[in-house]
Amino acid sequence: MDMPTLAQVIASLEGEPFGLDAPPSWSQGRTLYGGMTAALAWAAADRILPDLPPLRSVQAAFVGPASGRLTLKPEVLRRGKSATTVGVDVRGDAGLAARLTFFCGSPRESKVAHERIAPPQAPAPGDLPKVLGSGQGPTFAANYDIRHVSGGLPFAGGEPEFVMWARLAAHEGADALVSLIALADVLPPASMPVFPEFGLISTLSWSFDLDALPSNAGAWYLCRAAAESTADGYSRQSMDVWDERGRRLLAGRQTVAIFV
Structure with a gap:
């Protein structure tokens, strides 16, 4: 499988509205994973509107699979x-895939x-083993170095919470903010x-x-996801991301449909 880096995927955006083929190595099942979809949408907006004020808040609705040929239309x-x-609409072969709103x-x-x-x-990331080896976990996870700190592991029992260090494995040429947006969704549902x-x-x-903006696309980030309630096939969770200095950069919420 071709494994383009994050920077290479962003660089492949072309035309207006922007278009690219969804890279399989950044997928989760039959769709791009949510972090990459949001990162692409922000990159498209930032490319046509380079004088935007700092990004403060993002809302994303994932409507359908982001697969095949994607088009992204910022407005x-x-x-x-x-x-x-x-606003940015992301469309794939099956129609509308995501609708995002960026507040700057x-x-x-x-x-x-x-x-x-x-x-x-949390111990330093260098003192912890990698969570996923080759061929383990969702496809997109191979683009990251992830270290487990605390909380349960998938299907292993324990508290419905994850705390893990994560960083982009190949960060050369990547934009720091685009990288953070992609990484902020890297943990499994809590x-x-x-x-x-x-x-x-x-x-x-x-x-x-966003509480603060990142400056290094290759930095380690301490990520936490905690499921606050799960019922009727849906889970609501909170999400936080800190840098190595202990600054919280990002705080979020997510609703996840579960089929088990």
Whole structure:
């Protein structure tokens, strides 16, 4: 299987609306995994609107499979004095695959600043073994180096929570923010430790807010996903990403359909 790097996939975006063939090595089942779909959408928006203020918040609805020939169409929904809202539709061979909204805002002087969320205690990633070996896990996971810190493992029992270090395996030429968006969805659904058997999953929606912007596409990030409630075939989870300095960069929520 051809294994293009993240930078190579982004560079393959062409035309307007943008188009590319969904790379199988970045897939989860029959679709691109959600992090890559969102990363492509942001890269497309940033390419035609290079003067956007810093990205602050993202909402993504995953409607259908992002497979085959993809087209991405960014559109400015509103541009104000300090904030710009951009929508991006992603279409595949089966029709609409995802609809994303990006909220960008310029920084303003403020007398209020605080950070109340501390990262979990974790050994350095170099002191931990890799979680997935060759041929294990979903296809896209081969693009990452992932180290288990705490929480259960899929189908192994334990708390419905994951804490893991992760980094992009081949980061040369990649944009730091595009890389973070792709990586932020790298953990399995947090309900998987309590699955009694293998079951399919599908992300329905994902929203996240950015507390700070990354500067290094190859950095290690401490990722946490925790299932808060699971019932009726759906799981709601919270998600956080910290850098090695202990700064939280991203906080999100996700609704996942589970078929088990």
